[in-house]
Amino acid sequence: xxxxxxxxxxxxxxxxxxxxxxxxxxxxxxxxxxxxxxxxxxxxxxxxxxxxxxxxxxxxxxxxxxxxxxxxxxxxxxxxxxxxxxxxxxxxxxxxxxxxxxxxxxxxxxxxxxxxxxxxxxxxxxxxxxxxxxxxxxxxxxxxxxxxxxxxxxxxxxxxxxxxxxxxxxxxxxxxxxxxxxxxxxxxxxxxxxxxxxxxxxxxxxxxxxxxxxxxxxxxxxxxxxxxxxxxxxxxxxxxxxxxxxxxxxxxxxxxxxxxxxxxxxxxxxxxxxxxxxxxxxxxxxxxxxxxxxxxxxxxxxxxxxxxxxxxxxxxxxxxxxxxxxxxxxxxxxxxxxxxxxxxxxxxxxxxxxxxxxxxxxxxxxxxxxxxxxxxxxxxxxxxxxxxxxxxxxxxxxxxxxxxxxxxxxxxxxxxxxxxxxxxxxxxxxxxxxxxxxxxxxxxxxxxxxxxxxxxxxxxxxxxxxxxxxxxxxxxxxxxxxxxxxxxxxxxxxxxxxxxxx
Numbered sequence: 001x002x003x004x005x006x007x008x009x010x011x012x013x014x015x016x017x018x019x020x021x022x023x024x025x026x027x028x029x030x031x032x033x034x035x036x037x038x039x040x041x042x043x044x045x046x047x048x049x050x051x052x053x054x055x056x057x058x059x060x061x062x063x064x065x066x067x068x069x070x071x072x073x074x075x076x077x078x079x080x081x082x083x084x085x086x087x088x089x090x091x092x093x094x095x096x097x098x099x100x101x102x103x104x105x106x107x108x109x110x111x112x113x114x115x116x117x118x119x120x121x122x123x124x125x126x127x128x129x130x131x132x133x134x135x136x137x138x139x140x141x142x143x144x145x146x147x148x149x150x151x152x153x154x155x156x157x158x159x160x161x162x163x164x165x166x167x168x169x170x171x172x173x174x175x176x177x178x179x180x181x182x183x184x185x186x187x188x189x190x191x192x193x194x195x196x197x198x199x200x201x202x203x204x205x206x207x208x209x210x211x212x213x214x215x216x217x218x219x220x221x222x223x224x225x226x227x228x229x230x231x232x233x234x235x236x237x238x239x240x241x242x243x244x245x246x247x248x249x250x251x252x253x254x255x256x257x258x259x260x261x262x263x264x265x266x267x268x269x270x271x272x273x274x275x276x277x278x279x280x281x282x283x284x285x286x287x288x289x290x291x292x293x294x295x296x297x298x299x300x301x302x303x304x305x306x307x308x309x310x311x312x313x314x315x316x317x318x319x320x321x322x323x324x325x326x327x328x329x330x331x332x333x334x335x336x337x338x339x340x341x342x343x344x345x346x347x348x349x350x351x352x353x354x355x356x357x358x359x360x361x362x363x364x365x366x367x368x369x370x371x372x373x374x375x376x377x378x379x380x381x382x383x384x385x386x387x388x389x390x391x392x393x394x395x396x397x398x399x400x401x402x403x404x405x406x407x408x409x410x411x412x413x414x415x416x417x418x419x420x421x422x423x424x425x426x427x428x429x430x431x432x433x434x435x436x437x438x439x440x441x442x443x444x445x446x447x448x449x450x451x452x453x454x455x456x457x458x459x460x461x462x463x464x465x466x467x468x469x470x471x472x473x474x475x476x477x478x479x480x481x482x483x484x485x486x487x488x489x490x491x492x493x494x495x496x497x498x499x500x501x502x
Contacts, residue, residue, distance in 0.1 A: 003149040006131055007029075007030040007032040007149070008030065008151070009134050010024070010154060011134075012032045013033050013035035015044065015092060017154075018033075018101065018155045019155055023392035023393075026392075027396040029392065034109045034161075036111075039372060040092055040105065043158040044084050047186075049189040049193075050084070052082055052084070055068070055078060056076045057078035058381075060075065061083065064091075073094055105318060108138055108139045111318055111441060113133075113321065114322055115135075115321035115322065118130065119131070119135075129147060141354065151366070152366050152367040152368055152494035154371065157312035159315070161312055162308075162311045164306075170282075171279045171280060171282055172281040175389065183305075183306045183307075184305060187210060187214065188307060189217055199226040199229060201228075201303075201305055205231070206279070208240065208243050209377065212235075212307075220262075230272075232275040233274065234275065236278055238276050272300070276294050277293075281297075290302075290303060313374070324360050324362065326363070333357065333359070334362065336353055336354075340374075342378060351407075352407035354390025354402060358372060366391050368387045
């Protein structure tokens, strides 16, 4: 069967999904795009209060830039660090509104299954020449089926956070606590739209990454303004030093001023830190009882709200009838998995990769973007742009362009940030702008420096200019900047194993 006249299905209209659509349009291919949210890039809108680490020049897909510029779009200042809301309003919304994309975009439409028309996973004969079948469901429950010549799954992981229990499993009572509204979504807007939910409450943050630090710093600011606000923080590791920054604990040797601020909040007793805490169960009864196992025995925390910051995982349920080849550990495409495994790698060490490495036994099916990294937390948005450029070239028959994959990163790679807008970094201003102590990046991405344009990285450069000798931590996040590095040398394998001495 000739499938060349069918569109290419793109699942997800986030930054990478819309970039895929732009790359396909520029190649003369027709996309059909499905977005589960009510608007394009609905997940980005959800974390709109967060400021990105990289400036605008690194946040726009090249094909999307060309299409937008031809339509009269004025690109924001290249050196400005946008918030998620500014990225959404200034780039993603105009991109989704281009006629070549808007006419193919279906919002409030969730893909529930992908298969081959008339064939289940076990049927091989004629499979490569059989159209893909994409089954969708809208908010009214109406089921519609579409045919496509190829599928690019850019649906991300935002809606599938990792469970809070041990061994990768939900803790007993976790589903009931979620249903009762006692466990929030990831990255809540503590100082903005969600303020009333947190003010005057006892809040427990669970997790040891930048998302946890971001929420803790916002809660610390809220507690200064709103009496009665209490903050607890639980992590599974024995130390929070990897979150504060410093050393080579997880391949991210960053010592940002805001990391010092977070450490100070703990040392001052304004954040109650519980280390080596493994959640074993929840009891929801107006408030939330959190049972945990610690070296000192069982412990019970009574809180009003819990904020999960334990990472995400891909939803593979809709791909049950697709022939996938996934790494058994991180659930990324098999060839990519060993290169991004957080046990051994940080985000600066990932080699350029495109259509070949992202392919599966199911011909013309690709998983891209954050979902392509499975459970690994090291994804860079610019990596996704190069993924879809290569895939669009492959689908257009330009094998040479598809195989010419390049990932332009700074000499050091970029994995880490100062947990927030830096002192001198140009920001967008306006109502969406937060102080440098208030918000933090959700997704570190390639940039020449954390302050926008800067000289070539040096071993002891500060995010705010030339670094002075280290000074004692200050209660002001911008008053005493400390030296920091921007990631690690590309190709140097560091990960959780380095912290464990493996």
